[in-house]
Amino acid sequence: xxxxxxVAAIRLAVxxxxxxxxxxxxxxxxxxxxxxxxxxxxxASGRAVVAGQRSREPRTAPLVLVACSGGADSMALAxxxxxxxxxxxxxxxxxxxxxxxxxxxxxxxEEVALRLRELGLDPVDSVAVTVGREGGPEAAARDARYxxxxxAAARHGADAILLGHTRDDQAETVLLGLxxxxxxxxxxxxxAVSGAGGRYRRPxxxxxxxxxRKACMVQSLPVWDDPHNADPAYxxxxxxxxxxxxxxxxxxxxxxxxxxxxxQLSRDDADALDTWARQAEASVRxxxxxxxxxxxxxxxxxxxxxxLRQAAIEAGAPAGSLFARHIEEVxxxxxxxxxxxVINLPGKVVAQRQGGRLVIRQG
Numbered sequence: 001x002x003x004x005x006x007v008a009a010i011r012l013a014v015x016x017x018x019x020x021x022x023x024x025x026x027x028x029x030x031x032x033x034x035x036x037x038x039x040x041x042x043x044a045s046g047r048a049v050v051a052g053q054r055s056r057e058p059r060t061a062p063l064v065l066v067a068c069s070g071g072a073d074s075m076a077l078a079x080x081x082x083x084x085x086x087x088x089x090x091x092x093x094x095x096x097x098x099x100x101x102x103x104x105x106x107x108x109x110e111e112v113a114l115r116l117r118e119l120g121l122d123p124v125d126s127v128a129v130t131v132g133r134e135g136g137p138e139a140a141a142r143d144a145r146y147x148x149x150x151x152a153a154a155r156h157g158a159d160a161i162l163l164g165h166t167r168d169d170q171a172e173t174v175l176l177g178l179x180x181x182x183x184x185x186x187x188x189x190x191x192a193v194s195g196a197g198g199r200y201r202r203p204x205x206x207x208x209x210x211x212x213r214k215a216c217m218v219q220s221l222p223v224w225d226d227p228h229n230a231d232p233a234y235x236x237x238x239x240x241x242x243x244x245x246x247x248x249x250x251x252x253x254x255x256x257x258x259x260x261x262x263x264q265l266s267r268d269d270a271d272a273l274d275t276w277a278r279q280a281e282a283s284v285r286x287x288x289x290x291x292x293x294x295x296x297x298x299x300x301x302x303x304x305x306x307x308l309r310q311a312a313i314e315a316g317a318p319a320g321s322l323f324a325r326h327i328e329e330v331x332x333x334x335x336x337x338x339x340x341x342v343i344n345l346p347g348k349v350v351a352q353r354q355g356g357r358l359v360i361r362q363g
Contacts, residue, residue: 006214007080013203014080014162018064018088021160024198025062062159063091066121067149070096070112070224073164076212077204079219081162082119094121095152095161097145098128101137101228108224115222125152138234139320153199165190165202168209171259172239174266183324184302185270189263208256277306291358293334305331311360312345321346333358 002008066081068074078094085092094116098109106128113126129144131137149161170189177186194200204212216223232238247255280303284295291311296304308330313319317326322345329343333353342363343351350363 004215004218006211007218009207009211010076010080010204010215011084013207014077015084015088017162017201017203018081018084018090020193021062021064021201022088022090025159061089061091063093063156064160064162065093065095065149065152065156065158066116066162067145067164068094068096068112068116069164069226070108070115071164071226071229072213072216072223073166073169073204073209075115075221075223076215077162077164078116078119078121079215079221080203082121092121093123093125093156093158094119095125095127095149097148098126099131099141099144100128101131101141112224123156125155127152138236150195150199158199160201161195161199163200163202164204164212166204166207166209166212167260168240168244168256170205170263171244171256172236174259174263175239175243176236181324184266184273187262188267188270189260191267205260273302273306277303277310281307281310286357291360293337293353293356293358296334296358301331301335304334308351308358308360311358312349312351315345315347315349315360316362317345317347317349330358330360 003011064081064085066074066078068078081092094113096109096112096116098105100106102108109126109128113124116124127148129148131144132140134140134143152158153161173189174187177189180186190202190205192202192205194202213223215221228234229237230241232241244255280299284292284299284307286292291307296307299307305327309322309327312322312326312330326343326345330345330351333340333343333351337353341352344363345351345360348363349360351358351360353359
């Protein structure tokens with residue numbers, strides 16, 4: 001008799017991702033020396049660095065870490081990684097991050113680390129972080145968490161980190177992007193592969209939250225339900241417990257699946273537009289490298305605004321603080337020119353039109 005369907009589902013999802021990681025690692029040396037590495041893209045340069053580290057530090061087997069909070073999603077992911085990795089010759093480890101936002105969080109993190117070791121994961125880290133205030137509590141905690149995960153990956157020489165985001169998380173992310181009016185990239189939700197060199201992998205984006213919880217239950221895995229996930233002070237919590245149920249009540253079942261589908265379709269479209277914008281950028285700059293307003297005006301708005309956004313980021317505007325309203329103001333220097341003055345952007349970046357050229361620079 002085989003495993004419970006929920007257990008089989010999470011193991012299959014992890015097995016597929018581990019195969020992808022092995023395939024990426026096997027093709028990395030040629031990628032690091034080929035045209036893609038010379039392109040200067042973040043992904044290419046990230047993979048080249050990782051490959052270089054790997055050549056200097058030979059190991060007997062690749063290492064994959066799982067980020068685990070102790071909740072049902074990440075505990076299910078940890079159990080599947082512990083089961084599947086040895087069969088593929090992969091070492092499996094874990095990291096739990098103590099955000100220090102609740103009393104006793106340090107003890108809870110140690111409990112999670114103990115559970116990961118009991119699953120057979122090694123190495124296992126419990127990392128305490130200090131959460132700042134920039135961008136609000138949720139964003140600040142996320143930034144601190146990813147910084148800690150990046151540091152753990154570097155410390156152990158990990159090839160990838162698995163994250164337990166589910167289809168439900170994806171649906172919530174799409175709705176949050178829709179509420180912000182942030183454009184098609186925000187509607188594309190979370191990528192299955194992200195981070196420098198494809199470090200972060202999300203095996204569960206096609207599985208619902210209940211499948212992960214059921215897998216924990218039938219395997220008798222203890223889970224911890226973060227009270228912040230039910231705290232209405234947090235936007236995502238309100239969306240999870242009030243917004244999505246209201247949508248399903250009004251529109252019927254299947255909303256989560258439809259939103260997750262929207263994320264994938266939006267990502268495909270956004271990737272295509274990003275590629276178009278990268279290819280078009282050189283054609284709208286003059287010999288001095290300045291953006292020519294007449295040539296920008298001739299581009300489709302979606303392509304033009306991507307070029308403007310990238311130019312602002314390159315000038316020093318933080319990507320996380322650069323919103324659609326900022327780009328729209330800059331875009332009006334091209335499409336609605338009436339002699340406007342300087343446009344102030346985040347990061348002390350300014351944009352202004354001068355003699356038919358768009359200048360975006362540090363103020």
